[in-house]
Amino acid sequence: MEKTRKLKLPEGAEPTGQKGHSRPSNQGKDQQRQEKVGELQEQPPMELGYVSATPLGAAANQILNRPEPFTHTYRTYFRPYRCGRLLLRLWHSNAVDSTWDRGQEATGGEPGGKWRIESAYLGDGGLEPDGRVKPDSITPVTFGGTGTKDVLPGETFASDEVSVQVEEGHYMVFSWTLTALEPGKSIPYNVEGMLATAYDGPGNWAGEPEAGEAKLSENLLVMPSFIGEYRPDASRFVLLGDSITQGVRTVKDAYEYWAARIGSKLAGRAGVWNIGSGWGRAYDAAAEGSPWLHKAQYADELLVMLGVNDIDIGERSAGQLMADLSALICRLKERNPDMRILLSTVPPFNFTGHREQVWRSVNEQILNQPPKGADFVYPVGDCLSCPKPEDHRIKPEYMSDRYDPHPNGAAGQAVAEAFMDWYRTQGVSGCSSRENE
DSSP states (O other), rough: OOOOOOOOOOEEEEEOOOTTTTOOOOOHHHHHHHHHHHHHTTTGGTTTEEEESOOOOOOEEEEEEEEEEEEEEEEEEOOSSOOOOEEEEEEOOOOOOOOOTTSSSOOOBBBBOOOEEEEEEEEESSSSSSSSGGGGEEEEOOOOTTTTTEOTOOOOOOOOOEEEEEHHHHHEEEEEEEEEEESSSEEBOOOOOOOOOOOEEESSSTTOOSSOEEEEEESSSSOOOOEEEOOOTTTEEEEEEEEHTTTSSSOTTTTHHHHHHHHHHHHTTEEEEEEOOOOOHHHHHSTTTTTHHHHHOSSSEEEEEEHHHHHHTTTOOHHHHHHHHHHHHHHHHHTTTTTTEEEEEEOOOOOOOOHHHHHHHHHHHHHHHHTTTTOEEETTHHHHBBSSSSSTOOGGGGGSSSSSBBBBBHHHHHHHHHHHHHHHHHHHGGGSOOOOO
């Protein structure tokens, strides 16, 4: 893939090994790298050769809101794209990315509150996500050389680099203890159904082997916005979408949604960052100062798949939705002119009546008169839709259940395969005909 706006670390930086292999230790060069990273601490890791290490999306569409301050620990097990010795950095945005429901509780662009990271750990999560960790398998994460970090409303920040060893076939685990410093709204998070096993509970136990009084998390994914692996030769591929892109309604820990499958297929040459967000809509991303769009701007290639919620709960007209898509693409091109933007048609979602008319109008415009700045148009309906004239409906075998048109794991496989075929034939970024199938 062609790489753009890639900022390289100074001499002494090295890529990690391929999947299933670990790189020999070189303490002198690692120390030199740490010093250089420290000098560039204010720069987002996405600009310093770090690409997403996992297909798990952690975009924020909700915010914790409690009547009093609290201290709570969150431990999440997730699949990394690669194993072996990994050099990682975290990056986080303390803001809500997309509006939940009609915005009664959280709206896109809303800043988080004041909170503190008491401690954070990253490492090998073992073969089973059972809530336990081995003390010698996790490593403390620091921020500017310290284990704690006070977070301000709307702040973006990054961790220091941490080296972890993840065995082949094992989960990666991230565990952190957070304190809300004031009553009311505090920590943004993702409130959709869990796609990864996580535990949460009161108290400060992020580095403890046992999860203590923790319980399995439900509709509560509290994770850093970005966990990046240092791979300076890899391209940054970002997926901007709603719950369909995020993978909502697919099986927990199965990574069967198409964002994960595409990420796996491209893992040899790219890091795929999934910033799909449940109930997300184009006007959230198009808004001035959008923290969601701020994430998307770091892409070398960006797949945009939005519109279902704009048409549905957002009740946008075809003209409004096209204007929002045009605005977000324009803003992205202004920030990163070399970015390649792949605009998808709006997926079928069984709309009827007026919403079906809007869906048809928008897709006709995307296919025939796409917004300026869209480099390619991907017709996702070619794979998902029923035959015409019922093409506004998703094929029944791809529905997550009898009544829910969210795509299931079978749809994830079908779309990933269709997308990769399309991606190669279009010659996007010079993609070769051999990926990690």
